[in-house]
Amino acid sequence: MILTLILLIGIAEPPHGTPLQGGELERRTQAIASEIRCPVCQGLSIADSPSEMAVNMKAEVRDLVARGYTQEQIDRHFERSYGQFVLLRPKFRGVNTLVWILPIAALAAGAFLVLLTLRKLTKGALS
Amino acid sequence: MNRTVLIIGTIVTAALVGVLFLGLGHDPSHIDSPLVGNPAPSFALKVAGSNETIALTKFRGKPMVVNFWATWCRPCWEEHPTLTAAAGELGDRVQFLGVVFQDDEAKILDFMRQRGAAYPTVIDERGKTAIAYGVGGVPETFFIDANGIVVAKYDGPLSPEQLQSYLAKVLTP
Numbered sequence: 020m021i022l023t024l025i026l027l028i029g030i031a032e033p034p035h036g037t038p039l040q041g042g043e044l045e046r047r048t049q050a051i052a053s054e055i056r057c058p059v060c061q062g063l064s065i066a067d068s069p070s071e072m073a074v075n076m077k078a079e080v081r082d083l084v085a086r087g088y089t090q091e092q093i094d095r096h097f098e099r100s101y102g103q104f105v106l107l108r109p110k111f112r113g114v115n116t117l118v119w120i121l122p123i124a125a126l127a128a129g130a131f132l133v134l135l136t137l138r139k140l141t142k143g144a145l146s
Numbered sequence: 147m148n149r150t151v152l153i154i155g156t157i158v159t160a161a162l163v164g165v166l167f168l169g170l171g172h173d174p175s176h177i178d179s180p181l182v183g184n185p186a187p188s189f190a191l192k193v194a195g196s197n198e199t200i201a202l203t204k205f206r207g208k209p210m211v212v213n214f215w216a217t218w219c220r221p222c223w224e225e226h227p228t229l230t231a232a233a234g235e236l237g238d239r240v241q242f243l244g245v246v247f248q249d250d251e252a253k254i255l256d257f258m259r260q261r262g263a264a265y266p267t268v269i270d271e272r273g274k275t276a277i278a279y280g281v282g283g284v285p286e287t288f289f290i291d292a293n294g295i296v297v298a299k300y301d302g303p304l305s306p307e308q309l310q311s312y313l314a315k316v317l318t319p
Contacts, residue, residue, distance in 0.1 A: 058282035071248045075273035100187075100280035102180045121161070128154050135150065 030096050034087030048081040051090050055080065055097055056107050064107055179280055179288075179299040186212070186290045187278035191268035194246065194254045200268050202294075205241045209316035210290040211309075214245045214276060217253045219284045225303035226261055232309055233264040240313065243268065247276050247284050289316045 039047055052066035057073040065073040065080070076097070083093050097105045109118050181187070190201035202210075213229055215222040233242040242265035246254050251269060258267065270276050279288060282301070289298040289312045297315045300308065 058280070072273060072276070076277055078272070079274065079277060097277075099180060100278055101282070102178060102280070104178075105280075125158065128158065132151060132154065 030083065030088060030092060032092065034083075034089070035092060036087045036089040038087040039084055044081065044085055047084045048077065051084065051093055052077045052080050054090075054107050055094075056101075056105050058101060058105065179296070181280060181288070181296040182299060184296060185294050186210075186288065186296050187275070189270075189275040189278065191245065191270055191275060194251055194258070194267045194269055200243070200266055202243075205243070206294055207292055208241045209239070209292050209313075210241045210243060210288075211313070211316075212243050212245060212279075212288045212290060214247050214270075214279065214281050214284050214286045214288075216247050216249045216284050217257045218249065221303040222285045223261070225285050228304055228306050228309055230262055230264040231306070232313070236313070240316065241265070245270050245275055247281065248273065287312075289313070291316045 049066055053064045055065045055076065057063045057065045057068040057070060057076070059070050059072045060068045063073070065076045067073075080093055083096065088096075094106060103109060111119055186202060188202050190199050192199050202212075211229070211232075213225075215225070229242060229244075233240070244265065244267035246267055246269050249269070254267060254269065279286075285301075285303055287300045287304060288296055289300075291297050298312050300312060304312070
Protein backbone atom coordinates (compact mmCIF):
# COMPACT_ATOMS: atom_id res chain seq x y z
CA MET A 20 0.00 0.00 0.00
CA ILE A 21 1.27 3.40 -0.95
CA LEU A 22 1.80 5.51 2.10
CA THR A 23 0.39 8.96 2.38
CA LEU A 24 2.89 11.75 2.51
CA ILE A 25 1.87 14.35 5.02
CA LEU A 26 3.16 17.82 4.37
CA LEU A 27 2.79 20.73 6.71
CA ILE A 28 4.53 23.22 4.46
CA GLY A 29 2.50 26.00 2.94
CA ILE A 30 1.75 29.70 2.97
CA ALA A 31 0.42 30.86 6.31
CA GLU A 32 -1.53 33.83 4.92
CA PRO A 33 -4.85 33.45 3.08
CA PRO A 34 -4.93 33.89 -0.72
CA HIS A 35 -5.52 37.46 -1.89
CA GLY A 36 -6.80 36.51 -5.34
CA THR A 37 -9.41 34.33 -7.01
CA PRO A 38 -8.92 30.57 -7.39
CA LEU A 39 -8.26 29.67 -11.04
CA GLN A 40 -8.70 26.56 -13.14
CA GLY A 41 -8.46 25.32 -16.73
CA GLY A 42 -6.69 27.42 -19.36
CA GLU A 43 -6.49 30.53 -17.19
CA LEU A 44 -4.75 28.50 -14.46
CA GLU A 45 -2.18 27.22 -16.97
CA ARG A 46 -1.56 30.69 -18.47
CA ARG A 47 -1.14 32.31 -15.05
CA THR A 48 1.11 29.46 -13.83
CA GLN A 49 3.29 29.80 -16.94
CA ALA A 50 3.54 33.60 -16.54
CA ILE A 51 4.54 33.42 -12.86
CA ALA A 52 6.87 30.43 -13.35
CA SER A 53 8.69 32.24 -16.17
CA GLU A 54 9.84 34.86 -13.63
CA ILE A 55 11.09 32.39 -11.01
CA ARG A 56 14.67 31.17 -11.31
CA CYS A 57 15.43 27.45 -11.36
CA PRO A 58 17.96 27.13 -8.48
CA VAL A 59 19.77 24.16 -10.04
CA CYS A 60 20.09 25.61 -13.56
CA GLN A 61 22.17 28.27 -15.29
CA GLY A 62 19.89 31.27 -15.76
CA LEU A 63 16.74 29.32 -16.64
CA SER A 64 13.28 29.90 -15.24
CA ILE A 65 11.29 27.05 -13.71
CA ALA A 66 8.95 27.38 -16.71
CA ASP A 67 11.79 26.62 -19.12
CA SER A 68 13.83 24.04 -17.22
CA PRO A 69 13.11 20.29 -17.51
CA SER A 70 14.94 19.55 -14.20
CA GLU A 71 13.02 17.72 -11.50
CA MET A 72 13.51 20.62 -9.10
CA ALA A 73 11.99 23.08 -11.59
CA VAL A 74 9.10 20.71 -12.32
CA ASN A 75 8.39 20.44 -8.57
CA MET A 76 8.58 24.20 -8.11
CA LYS A 77 6.26 24.80 -11.07
CA ALA A 78 3.80 22.28 -9.64
CA GLU A 79 3.87 24.28 -6.40
CA VAL A 80 3.20 27.51 -8.34
CA ARG A 81 0.24 25.84 -10.11
CA ASP A 82 -1.15 24.61 -6.78
CA LEU A 83 -0.90 28.09 -5.24
CA VAL A 84 -2.44 29.82 -8.28
CA ALA A 85 -5.30 27.29 -8.25
CA ARG A 86 -5.94 28.20 -4.61
CA GLY A 87 -6.09 31.92 -5.41
CA TYR A 88 -2.63 33.13 -4.37
CA THR A 89 -1.37 36.20 -6.24
CA GLN A 90 2.00 36.58 -7.97
CA GLU A 91 3.19 38.87 -5.16
CA GLN A 92 2.32 36.23 -2.54
CA ILE A 93 3.92 33.42 -4.58
CA ASP A 94 7.10 35.46 -5.11
CA ARG A 95 7.27 36.11 -1.36
CA HIS A 96 6.72 32.40 -0.66
CA PHE A 97 9.76 31.40 -2.75
CA GLU A 98 11.81 34.38 -1.50
CA ARG A 99 11.36 33.14 2.07
CA SER A 100 13.32 29.98 1.12
CA TYR A 101 15.74 31.18 -1.57
CA GLY A 102 15.99 34.93 -1.07
CA GLN A 103 15.77 37.42 -3.92
CA PHE A 104 18.06 35.17 -5.97
CA VAL A 105 14.99 33.18 -6.96
CA LEU A 106 13.38 36.13 -8.74
CA LEU A 107 14.56 36.55 -12.33
CA ARG A 108 13.32 40.14 -12.29
CA PRO A 109 14.82 41.83 -9.22
CA LYS A 110 12.43 43.92 -7.14
CA PHE A 111 12.94 47.71 -7.16
CA ARG A 112 14.30 47.93 -3.62
CA GLY A 113 17.58 48.03 -1.69
CA VAL A 114 20.77 47.30 -3.66
CA ASN A 115 18.59 46.03 -6.53
CA THR A 116 17.62 49.62 -7.25
CA LEU A 117 21.09 49.97 -8.85
CA VAL A 118 20.24 47.22 -11.35
CA TRP A 119 17.41 49.40 -12.64
CA ILE A 120 19.06 52.81 -12.28
CA LEU A 121 22.63 52.10 -13.52
CA PRO A 122 21.73 51.23 -17.17
CA ILE A 123 19.62 54.39 -17.44
CA ALA A 124 22.39 56.45 -15.85
CA ALA A 125 24.98 54.93 -18.21
CA LEU A 126 22.74 55.68 -21.21
CA ALA A 127 22.26 59.27 -20.06
CA ALA A 128 26.03 59.68 -19.53
CA GLY A 129 26.70 58.30 -23.04
CA ALA A 130 24.13 60.63 -24.59
CA PHE A 131 25.71 63.55 -22.73
CA LEU A 132 29.17 62.68 -24.07
CA VAL A 133 27.86 62.34 -27.63
CA LEU A 134 26.14 65.72 -27.29
CA LEU A 135 29.33 67.35 -26.01
CA THR A 136 31.39 65.85 -28.83
CA LEU A 137 28.87 66.94 -31.47
CA ARG A 138 28.80 70.49 -30.07
CA LYS A 139 32.59 70.64 -30.17
CA LEU A 140 32.70 69.32 -33.74
CA THR A 141 30.01 71.80 -34.83
CA LYS A 142 31.86 74.70 -33.20
CA GLY A 143 35.11 73.59 -34.84
CA ALA A 144 33.46 73.36 -38.27
CA LEU A 145 31.84 76.80 -37.93
CA SER A 146 35.03 78.52 -36.84
CA MET B 147 35.47 68.82 -22.24
CA ASN B 148 38.48 66.49 -21.70
CA ARG B 149 38.14 66.94 -17.94
CA THR B 150 34.42 66.01 -18.07
CA VAL B 151 35.17 62.94 -20.20
CA LEU B 152 37.91 61.91 -17.77
CA ILE B 153 35.62 62.27 -14.73
CA ILE B 154 32.72 60.36 -16.32
CA GLY B 155 35.09 57.70 -17.65
CA THR B 156 36.67 57.24 -14.23
CA ILE B 157 33.27 56.91 -12.53
CA VAL B 158 31.99 54.37 -15.08
CA THR B 159 35.25 52.36 -14.94
CA ALA B 160 35.28 52.39 -11.13
CA ALA B 161 31.65 51.18 -11.06
CA LEU B 162 32.42 48.37 -13.54
CA VAL B 163 35.54 47.29 -11.64
CA GLY B 164 33.50 47.30 -8.41
CA VAL B 165 30.79 45.10 -9.94
CA LEU B 166 33.40 42.72 -11.40
CA PHE B 167 35.22 42.52 -8.06
CA LEU B 168 32.00 41.68 -6.22
CA GLY B 169 31.01 39.13 -8.87
CA LEU B 170 34.38 37.38 -9.02
CA GLY B 171 34.66 37.19 -5.25
CA HIS B 172 31.31 35.42 -4.93
CA ASP B 173 30.70 31.71 -5.49
CA PRO B 174 27.71 31.60 -7.90
CA SER B 175 26.63 28.18 -6.59
CA HIS B 176 26.33 29.49 -3.05
CA ILE B 177 22.97 30.94 -2.08
CA ASP B 178 22.76 32.78 1.23
CA SER B 179 19.85 31.27 3.09
CA PRO B 180 17.19 33.70 4.30
CA LEU B 181 16.15 30.93 6.72
CA VAL B 182 19.16 31.54 8.97
CA GLY B 183 17.88 33.22 12.13
CA ASN B 184 14.29 32.13 11.40
CA PRO B 185 12.20 29.12 12.48
CA ALA B 186 12.93 25.97 10.49
CA PRO B 187 10.05 25.14 8.10
CA SER B 188 7.89 22.33 9.49
CA PHE B 189 7.50 19.06 7.64
CA ALA B 190 6.28 15.54 8.18
CA LEU B 191 7.80 12.94 5.87
CA LYS B 192 7.81 9.19 5.47
CA VAL B 193 10.75 7.30 6.93
CA ALA B 194 12.74 5.26 4.38
CA GLY B 195 12.02 1.57 4.79
CA SER B 196 9.13 2.08 7.20
CA ASN B 197 5.48 3.10 7.24
CA GLU B 198 6.24 5.65 9.94
CA THR B 199 6.13 9.40 9.37
CA ILE B 200 8.48 11.76 11.19
CA ALA B 201 7.56 15.39 11.86
CA LEU B 202 10.21 17.98 12.55
CA THR B 203 8.23 19.08 15.60
CA LYS B 204 8.95 15.70 17.19
CA PHE B 205 12.50 16.90 17.88
CA ARG B 206 11.72 20.34 19.31
CA GLY B 207 13.87 21.01 22.36
CA LYS B 208 16.87 19.25 20.87
CA PRO B 209 19.50 20.66 18.49
CA MET B 210 19.22 19.17 15.02
CA VAL B 211 21.31 18.54 11.93
CA VAL B 212 19.10 18.18 8.85
CA ASN B 213 21.06 16.86 5.88
CA PHE B 214 19.58 16.89 2.36
CA TRP B 215 21.21 14.20 0.25
CA ALA B 216 20.68 11.64 -2.52
CA THR B 217 22.19 8.31 -3.51
CA TRP B 218 23.12 9.67 -6.97
CA CYS B 219 25.22 12.42 -5.35
CA ARG B 220 28.91 11.45 -5.07
CA PRO B 221 29.83 14.19 -2.54
CA CYS B 222 27.02 12.80 -0.33
CA TRP B 223 28.81 9.43 -0.31
CA GLU B 224 31.99 11.16 0.90
CA GLU B 225 30.10 13.06 3.59
CA HIS B 226 28.09 10.07 4.89
CA PRO B 227 30.83 8.60 7.18
CA THR B 228 31.40 12.03 8.77
CA LEU B 229 27.71 12.40 9.63
CA THR B 230 27.20 8.83 10.85
CA ALA B 231 30.34 9.00 13.04
CA ALA B 232 29.24 12.31 14.61
CA ALA B 233 25.69 11.03 15.16
CA GLY B 234 27.12 7.96 16.90
CA GLU B 235 29.41 10.03 19.11
CA LEU B 236 26.86 12.65 20.10
CA GLY B 237 24.01 10.23 20.78
CA ASP B 238 20.97 11.99 22.27
CA ARG B 239 22.63 15.41 22.47
CA VAL B 240 21.93 16.19 18.79
CA GLN B 241 19.28 14.73 16.51
CA PHE B 242 20.54 13.99 13.01
CA LEU B 243 17.98 13.59 10.23
CA GLY B 244 18.61 12.74 6.59
CA VAL B 245 16.17 14.08 3.99
CA VAL B 246 16.53 12.30 0.68
CA PHE B 247 15.91 14.39 -2.37
CA GLN B 248 14.83 13.22 -5.85
CA ASP B 249 15.57 9.57 -5.26
CA ASP B 250 14.18 6.06 -5.20
CA GLU B 251 13.37 4.29 -1.92
CA ALA B 252 14.94 0.97 -2.98
CA LYS B 253 18.22 2.73 -3.79
CA ILE B 254 18.14 4.60 -0.46
CA LEU B 255 17.66 1.37 1.50
CA ASP B 256 20.40 -0.33 -0.49
CA PHE B 257 22.76 2.59 0.22
CA MET B 258 22.01 2.49 3.95
CA ARG B 259 22.48 -1.30 4.09
CA GLN B 260 25.88 -1.01 2.45
CA ARG B 261 27.15 2.13 4.16
CA GLY B 262 25.37 2.11 7.49
CA ALA B 263 22.74 4.33 9.05
CA ALA B 264 23.08 5.99 12.45
CA TYR B 265 19.98 8.19 12.29
CA PRO B 266 16.57 8.28 10.57
CA THR B 267 16.24 9.13 6.90
CA VAL B 268 13.02 10.51 5.46
CA ILE B 269 11.93 10.80 1.83
CA ASP B 270 11.02 14.16 0.32
CA GLU B 271 8.94 12.61 -2.43
CA ARG B 272 7.73 15.73 -4.23
CA GLY B 273 10.59 17.99 -3.24
CA LYS B 274 8.35 20.33 -1.23
CA THR B 275 10.58 20.20 1.83
CA ALA B 276 13.68 20.90 -0.28
CA ILE B 277 11.88 23.90 -1.79
CA ALA B 278 10.81 25.16 1.65
CA TYR B 279 14.44 24.97 2.79
CA GLY B 280 15.71 26.66 -0.37
CA VAL B 281 17.82 23.68 -1.40
CA GLY B 282 19.69 24.27 -4.65
CA GLY B 283 21.65 21.02 -4.75
CA VAL B 284 22.87 18.20 -2.54
CA PRO B 285 24.39 17.81 -0.06
CA GLU B 286 23.10 20.76 1.92
CA THR B 287 22.99 20.75 5.69
CA PHE B 288 20.94 22.87 8.08
CA PHE B 289 21.84 23.33 11.73
CA ILE B 290 18.79 23.98 13.91
CA ASP B 291 18.98 24.93 17.57
CA ALA B 292 16.85 23.54 20.41
CA ASN B 293 14.30 26.35 19.86
CA GLY B 294 13.77 25.33 16.25
CA ILE B 295 15.70 28.27 14.79
CA VAL B 296 17.96 27.71 11.76
CA VAL B 297 21.42 28.70 12.98
CA ALA B 298 23.44 27.89 9.85
CA LYS B 299 23.36 26.29 6.44
CA TYR B 300 26.26 24.60 4.66
CA ASP B 301 26.40 23.77 0.92
CA GLY B 302 28.53 20.79 -0.08
CA PRO B 303 30.09 17.84 1.75
CA LEU B 304 31.06 18.57 5.35
CA SER B 305 34.47 17.56 6.62
CA PRO B 306 34.68 16.36 10.26
CA GLU B 307 36.27 19.71 11.25
CA GLN B 308 33.57 21.76 9.55
CA LEU B 309 30.86 19.64 11.13
CA GLN B 310 32.37 20.13 14.60
CA SER B 311 32.53 23.87 14.09
CA TYR B 312 28.85 24.07 13.01
CA LEU B 313 27.78 21.72 15.81
CA ALA B 314 29.37 24.07 18.31
CA LYS B 315 26.90 26.73 17.15
CA VAL B 316 23.82 24.62 17.89
CA LEU B 317 25.21 23.12 21.08
CA THR B 318 26.01 26.53 22.59
CA PRO B 319 23.40 27.26 25.29
